[in-house]
Amino acid sequence: MSRQEIIASKEKSKAELMMIVALIAIMMAVFLEYFFRQEETLTGTGFSALKGRFVSEVQVIHGQWLMDGEPALVKQKNAAGQLTQIRVNKQGWVDSTSDNQRCHDIWIQVIGSQPELLKKPVSVIEILRQGSEQEFLxxxxxxxxxxxxxxxxxxxxSL
Known part of the structure; x- marks a missing residue:
């Protein structure tokens, strides 16, 4: 092989390598754009499933309260199989006696974990009704x- 053929071959391999790198960069850009466009949809779908789980768990706890004879604490097994006690009010709905984190405590009692979805925090807001300290959302x-x-x-x- 002559020297000129060797140089031409090296230049050809450099050009091929640059084309491969450019192709990979384009594919990564397309993937990232698609991922970020779909992220909101994925989060929304996950949150809808979480809402459904919250609704189901609250109904199950209320039903258990009725079957147990309306106690102040409902005993229920969690996902790990451990017996937990869930505080309910006089009407049998999940409640908390905490003064400053009632809604956070309710979430933990119902869902059994910290308020988060896909490693993103779920905001927990307590809304007091006007004229009544007892009533809150x-x-x-x-x-x-x-x-x-x-x-x-x-x-x-309310969904």
């Missing part, structure tokens, strides 16, 4: 438009 949100509210007084969950 718990709002659980991941954005301004994706949230649900729970009323411990009535057990109503």
């Amino acid at each position: 718990c709002r659980y949100a991941i954005s301004k438009t994706q949230f649900f509210e729970y009323s411990p007084k009535t057990g109503k969950i």
Whole structure:
């Protein structure tokens, strides 16, 4: 092989390598764009599933309260199989006696973990009704438009 052929071959391999690198960079850019476009949809779907789980758990706890003869604490097994006690009010809805983190405590009693979804925090907001310190709502949100509210007084969950 002549020297000129060797140089041409090296230049050809450099050009091929640059084309491969450019192709990989384009593929990564397309993947990232697709991922970020779908992230909101994935989060919304996950939050909808979490809402459904919250609703189901509250109903199961209320049903257990009725079957157990309306106690102040409902005993229920968690996902790990351990017996937990869930505080309910006189109407049988999940409640908390904490003064400063009632809604956070309710979430932990119902879901059994810290308020988060896909390693992102779920905002926990306590909304006091005007004229009554006893009546409050718990709002659980991941954005301004994706949230649900729970009323411990009535057990109503607005989606």
